[in-house]
Amino acid sequence: MSEYLGKDTFKLGFGLMRLPKNPDGTIDIPQVCQMTDRFIAAGGTYFDTAYVYDDGASEAAFKAAVADRYPRDAYTLATKLNAWLQAHDEQSAKQQFFTSLERTGAGYFDYYLLHALQRNNYDKYDEYHIWDFVKEQKAKGLIKHLGFSFHADPELLEELLDKHPEMEFVQLQINYADWDNPGVAARRNLEICRAHGKPVTVMETIKGGILADPIPEVKAVFDATGIDRSYSAWALRFVASQDYIITALSGMSNLAQMEDNLKTMKDFAPMTEDELAVIRKAQAVLDADQSIPCTGCRYCTEGCPMSIPIPDIFTVANRRKGSPHFRTVREYNIVTQGKGKASDCVQCGQCEGACPQHLPIISLLEKARGMES
Numbered sequence: 001m002s003e004y005l006g007k008d009t010f011k012l013g014f015g016l017m018r019l020p021k022n023p024d025g026t027i028d029i030p031q032v033c034q035m036t037d038r039f040i041a042a043g044g045t046y047f048d049t050a051y052v053y054d055d056g057a058s059e060a061a062f063k064a065a066v067a068d069r070y071p072r073d074a075y076t077l078a079t080k081l082n083a084w085l086q087a088h089d090e091q092s093a094k095q096q097f098f099t100s101l102e103r104t105g106a107g108y109f110d111y112y113l114l115h116a117l118q119r120n121n122y123d124k125y126d127e128y129h130i131w132d133f134v135k136e137q138k139a140k141g142l143i144k145h146l147g148f149s150f151h152a153d154p155e156l157l158e159e160l161l162d163k164h165p166e167m168e169f170v171q172l173q174i175n176y177a178d179w180d181n182p183g184v185a186a187r188r189n190l191e192i193c194r195a196h197g198k199p200v201t202v203m204e205t206i207k208g209g210i211l212a213d214p215i216p217e218v219k220a221v222f223d224a225t226g227i228d229r230s231y232s233a234w235a236l237r238f239v240a241s242q243d244y245i246i247t248a249l250s251g252m253s254n255l256a257q258m259e260d261n262l263k264t265m266k267d268f269a270p271m272t273e274d275e276l277a278v279i280r281k282a283q284a285v286l287d288a289d290q291s292i293p294c295t296g297c298r299y300c301t302e303g304c305p306m307s308i309p310i311p312d313i314f315t316v317a318n319r320r321k322g323s324p325h326f327r328t329v330r331e332y333n334i335v336t337q338g339k340g341k342a343s344d345c346v347q348c349g350q351c352e353g354a355c356p357q358h359l360p361i362i363s364l365l366e367k368a369r370g371m372e373s
Ligand code: SF4
Pocket: 303, 304, 305, 306, 307, 308, 310, 344, 345, 346, 347, 348, 349, 350, 351, 352, 361, 362, 365
C-alpha cells in the first residue's frame, strides 16, 4: 500500500466536481487558482477530476490552475473514463482517454479510473474492451495506477476484484451517513477492498455537501459537544480516520471550504472513541430521517427527455421539510422555470439507471408534484 500513498501523504484530496462558478455558469478560474495555491502550500497533492465533469470544463480548469502553473512533481492527478454516460461506442469511449490527456495537460495520469461502475452499466466496460485498453496505456507509461470508482453492492465488488486483479485501487462512496446504508454499503465495501489488498480513495466524503449543512437534528448532536468544529469537519475527520485510505476527496466550491478543510487536516489525528460515539448518535438520527439523499451529481439529468431538473426539485423538497416558513411553490417555480416539471415525467426510467445513489426517482417525483401550484 505504501507505494500508492507515494507523495499523497496529506489525506485531503481536491475534488474538482463542484468548482466555483461565475454568474454565466463558467468556472471561476481565478478562484480555483487561489484554492489550488492554498491546497498545495498546505501540503496537498491529490486532484480528482473526470472526463464528464462539467462537460470537460473541470479538466480544463485543472490545466489552467494546476498543470500550467506547477511542476509535474508538485501534484498527482486522477481522472476517469466513462463508458456509459458520454460514450456511444468503443471508439468514443477510448477517445475520452486521449481527450483527457490533452485537456488536463498533465502528460500522464497518476491515477486513472473506470468511472462509476454500477450493476446496470459495468458491462459497457467489457463490451468496449476498456479494461484491456487502460492496461495498454499503463504499459506505455501514460497511467501510473489503475482503478475504478464504484457505486454498487458488495457482491459485485468482490466479483470485479476477483476478475480484475490488475486494478490497484478502488474509489468508494464513504461517509458517516452512508456507513451502514444498505444502498451504498460503505463499511462493507471498504472491508472488501481491505481484504483484497486494494487501497481506497474516498468520494462523497461530505455527501455532495449534505453533511456540511445537515438537518437540524444532526446539527444539535454536534452542537451539544461544545467542540468548535464545522459540520464538514466532522464528516471529513470520520473518513480520514479510517485506515487503508489513500485520500478523502472533498469537492470544494469556494476558498472558504478549502480553508475549513485545510484547518481540519492540519496536524490530523484519527477520531477518538468519544468522537466516534458522537458520530454514532448522528448516524442514528439520520437513520430516522426521511430527506431525499440526493448528492446533486446530476448524472440523472443528461438523458432526461423532459429536461426535468431532478436534483433541484429534490433540494426544494428537502428544504420544505426543514422549515415550515419555506416558500415552497415560489422556490419550485424558480428551479423548474423553462424546464420540465415533476408532472412532466414520462417514467422512462433513464434517470434511475444513471443514479449512483439508486434513488427511486420516479416515485419521488410523483410525490414532488404536490409542490406545483
Ligand atoms: S423517468 Fe422521468 S425524470 Fe426520469 S429520465 Fe424519464 S422522464 Fe426524466
